[in-house]
Amino acid sequence: MFVFALAVVFKLVSIQFVQGDKYRALADKRTVKDFDIPANRGNVYSADGSLLATSIPKYDIRIDAIQAKDATFEKYINDLADSLHVYKGKPASYYKNVIRRARKNKNRYFLLARNISYSDYIRMRNFPLLNLGAIKGGLIVEQTTRREHPMGGIAERTIGYERQDEDGNFTRPGIDGAFGVKYLQGTNGKRRKQRIGNGQWKPITDFDQVEPKDGYDVYTTIDVNIQDIAHHSLLKQLEIYQADHGCVVVMDVKTGEIKAISNLGRNKKGHYYERLNYAVGESHEPGSTFKVMALMAALEDKVIDTSTVVDTKKGRKRFYGRDITDSGNGFGEISAARALEVSSNIGLATIIDEHYSKQPEKFLTRLQAWGLNKTLGVAIIGEGKPDIPKPGAVNWSRNALPSMAYGYNLRMTPLQTLAFYNAIANDGELIKPRFLKSVKSFDKDIEVFEKEVLVEKICSNQTLNEIQDILKNVVIRGTGQRMYSETFSMAGKTGTARTDYANAEEWRKDRKYVSSFAGYFPADNPKYSCIVVIHKPSTKVGYYGADVTGPVFKRIAQKIYTDTPIIDEIEELDFNTKLVNEDFESYFVNAQKYKTLMPSVVGMPAMDAIALLENLQIDIKVRLTGSGVVKKQSIAKHQKLQTNQTIILEAS
Amino acid sequence: MIASSHSADQKVYEIAKLTNEVKELRSAFVDKRGQLMQLKKESFVEAEMKEKGIGISLNPPTKIIVKSQRQEQ
Numbered sequence A: 001m002f003v004f005a006l007a008v009v010f011k012l013v014s015i016q017f018v019q020g021d022k023y024r025a026l027a028d029k030r031t032v033k034d035f036d037i038p039a040n041r042g043n044v045y046s047a048d049g050s051l052l053a054t055s056i057p058k059y060d061i062r063i064d065a066i067q068a069k070d071a072t073f074e075k076y077i078n079d080l081a082d083s084l085h086v087y088k089g090k091p092a093s094y095y096k097n098v099i100r101r102a103r104k105n106k107n108r109y110f111l112l113a114r115n116i117s118y119s120d121y122i123r124m125r126n127f128p129l130l131n132l133g134a135i136k137g138g139l140i141v142e143q144t145t146r147r148e149h150p151m152g153g154i155a156e157r158t159i160g161y162e163r164q165d166e167d168g169n170f171t172r173p174g175i176d177g178a179f180g181v182k183y184l185q186g187t188n189g190k191r192r193k194q195r196i197g198n199g200q201w202k203p204i205t206d207f208d209q210v211e212p213k214d215g216y217d218v219y220t221t222i223d224v225n226i227q228d229i230a231h232h233s234l235l236k237q238l239e240i241y242q243a244d245h246g247c248v249v250v251m252d253v254k255t256g257e258i259k260a261i262s263n264l265g266r267n268k269k270g271h272y273y274e275r276l277n278y279a280v281g282e283s284h285e286p287g288s289t290f291k292v293m294a295l296m297a298a299l300e301d302k303v304i305d306t307s308t309v310v311d312t313k314k315g316r317k318r319f320y321g322r323d324i325t326d327s328g329n330g331f332g333e334i335s336a337a338r339a340l341e342v343s344s345n346i347g348l349a350t351i352i353d354e355h356y357s358k359q360p361e362k363f364l365t366r367l368q369a370w371g372l373n374k375t376l377g378v379a380i381i382g383e384g385k386p387d388i389p390k391p392g393a394v395n396w397s398r399n400a401l402p403s404m405a406y407g408y409n410l411r412m413t414p415l416q417t418l419a420f421y422n423a424i425a426n427d428g429e430l431i432k433p434r435f436l437k438s439v440k441s442f443d444k445d446i447e448v449f450e451k452e453v454l455v456e457k458i459c460s461n462q463t464l465n466e467i468q469d470i471l472k473n474v475v476i477r478g479t480g481q482r483m484y485s486e487t488f489s490m491a492g493k494t495g496t497a498r499t500d501y502a503n504a505e506e507w508r509k510d511r512k513y514v515s516s517f518a519g520y521f522p523a524d525n526p527k528y529s530c531i532v533v534i535h536k537p538s539t540k541v542g543y544y545g546a547d548v549t550g551p552v553f554k555r556i557a558q559k560i561y562t563d564t565p566i567i568d569e570i571e572e573l574d575f576n577t578k579l580v581n582e583d584f585e586s587y588f589v590n591a592q593k594y595k596t597l598m599p600s601v602v603g604m605p606a607m608d609a610i611a612l613l614e615n616l617q618i619d620i621k622v623r624l625t626g627s628g629v630v631k632k633q634s635i636a637k638h639q640k641l642q643t644n645q646t647i648i649l650e651a652s
Numbered sequence B: 001m002i003a004s005s006h007s008a009d010q011k012v013y014e015i016a017k018l019t020n021e022v023k024e025l026r027s028a029f030v031d032k033r034g035q036l037m038q039l040k041k042e043s044f045v046e047a048e049m050k051e052k053g054i055g056i057s058l059n060p061p062t063k064i065i066v067k068s069q070r071q072e073q
Helices: A002-018 A020-031 A070-088 A092-104 A118-125 A130-136 A174-178 A180-184 A224-241 A287-300 A336-341 A345-356 A360-369 A400-405 A414-425 A461-477 A504-509 A550-563 A578-593 A606-614 B002-040 B042-050
Strands: A032-037 A051-063 A110-116 A139-148 A189-195 A201-203 A217-220 A245-252 A258-266 A309-311 A316-319 A322-325 A333-335 A436-441 A444-448 A453-455 A491-498 A513-521 A528-535 A566-571 A621-625 A630-633 A646-651 B062-067
Touching (some): A002 A020, A020 A032, A020 A189, A051 A118, A070 A092, A070 A110, A070 A118, A070 A130, A092 A110, A118 A130, A118 A139, A118 B002, A130 A139, A139 B002, A174 A180, A174 A217, A201 B002, A224 A258, A224 A550, A224 B042, A245 A414, A245 A550, A287 A336, A287 A360, A287 A400, A287 A414, A287 A461, A287 A513, A309 A336, A309 A345, A316 A345, A322 A345, A333 A336, A336 A345, A336 A461, A345 A360, A345 A400, A360 A400, A414 A461, A414 A491, A414 A513, A414 A528, A461 A491, A461 A513, A528 A550, A578 A606, A606 A621, A606 A630, A606 A646, B002 B042
Parallel strands (some): A566 B062, A621 A646
Antiparallel strands (some): A032 A189, A051 A110, A051 A139, A189 A201, A217 A436, A245 A258, A309 A333, A436 A444, A491 A513, A630 A646
16 A cells, blocks of 8 residues: 555656656647737739739538438438539439438538638528538538639739649749749738637737738739730630630830730640740740841841842742742742731841851841840749850751741740830830739838830831831731721731741641731830730641731730720810800890881891891791891881781892 | 636637638628629620620720810900
């Protein structure tokens, strides 16, 4: 007995003093805990303040299938199944079966709906059985915070998100991704809390150990209306041409703000959705849209002028053992300007090869001065790198230069091409495309983004005017002719480039093209520049730039045209002048005064005189000779008039 | 001491409840706003109006501004 008592005392002492610290710490841990106070992630807004991305709670609805009593369960199960049928579509009997089975299997955590919105949650909460709550009905609601895009799939890739995989790696596409850490995320706070009843925790101190800082709101330059049109017209063309993927970007000429950006790719089922940010990330051979840069370089170096004649032969010409061809049977001898209008590969290759083959550096220096060999440095992560080969590079050969003249053997992203076209529209000022207007915390500006000029002036005004004229003519009488509209003007350049052509034989069997259109509108005083690129349209339907991508460009141009009212100014007709007022007054006085006596109408306009006479209280006839102002009246003034008397007025 | 501790506890419950309510209302707001934005989209309106034979005009509206003139003296 004593030995037992000794053992107990020994254990007591050992717990109290030897292991005491460990257990006290353990006890603290169970009742006191440091809580993270999550910072609210900022919102992403469009230019007009529409929400593009925000964090909202989403709900998972489950049911504890054995919580309800038998009687209650049987009473409501049919109604619940009916409600679920109306809500989710499968037959009521299906829901009845699965819930019954869950009850039989003692499933206390049966999923009814996942990731539903608040309004759906409210609706489900009122379903029979579920409306009895957790204790009687077995309703289990779990709430999670998710990033939502209220605009749906539109511009999803550009608005972006932040996602963490199991290994803790982040993927951060788009604006949300690019500015997540810097602006949107905020910093979590910390607060020490003590456990109280009901699974709740009470703060120990009345201050936070670390205050949470909410993320800032990011205002983008996206215009919801233009974005909507761009998205849907691109989608329509992709569907018509069963293309692999495509993108469209609309940029404000003066400020470089991206007004719309849409990237759509096809999945296995043939549906299109925002997959990758092709416009920013995908650098590819631009094809004919690059001819503009080539011709501009030649014009600016004054090695040619727009009227220099170039022989494009009959649609086929040999350069260093390789044929370059034009569509159709060639254009013969045409001017340099016309060569661009009709997008002659031979024309451009000839011009560039003739004047630069001995000094390719001169041509390349020009391209470098325009920044075409560098990324634009846009905020979105993963901008594609342009590749413009130099002599000595792996992809340099004698053929490189003529190839580059019409957009092959070099790579650029659609956004880089667009920035250059924008510079043409913006009188030579090359601006960096930007996606952000400002970063705000409530109403307070944290950071405001201004336009960023990359190159002050890309070329002389003369070259600019010449190239602007050519781009205008492309739509009027060149390869973009089919897009021409009488009501509004556009300027730009079509592009139809071969792609995946490494194996010539394979390519001939299954021809793959990249169709594009880059340009701006209106042609004079441009407001927006725009590029449309569609990859691998079905050649059965068509592949020329003007047909595939032109309509998207046109639709956007038209939308902006029809949204801008035509303003007509006219001068107000209803104005007061002294003379008119006096005339009116004297007429009124006469009309009041004369009832049966003849008034004096000499000096009055004939039409007033007739009106005055015919409105007398006595019926008379008035005959007028001539027109204008009354000169003479057949009856002197103040004479009494007889019924049916005829008065003759002479006017001149 | 005990009373005030209890009243503090009550406040914590109250705060938890209100926080939830804020979340719910916020979520309701975003939900409705999202729906509204869908309805406001031109492409949606265009599709809805197609049945009624109403389409998007090819010509922009004309705005007539009447300039008033000063009264002659």
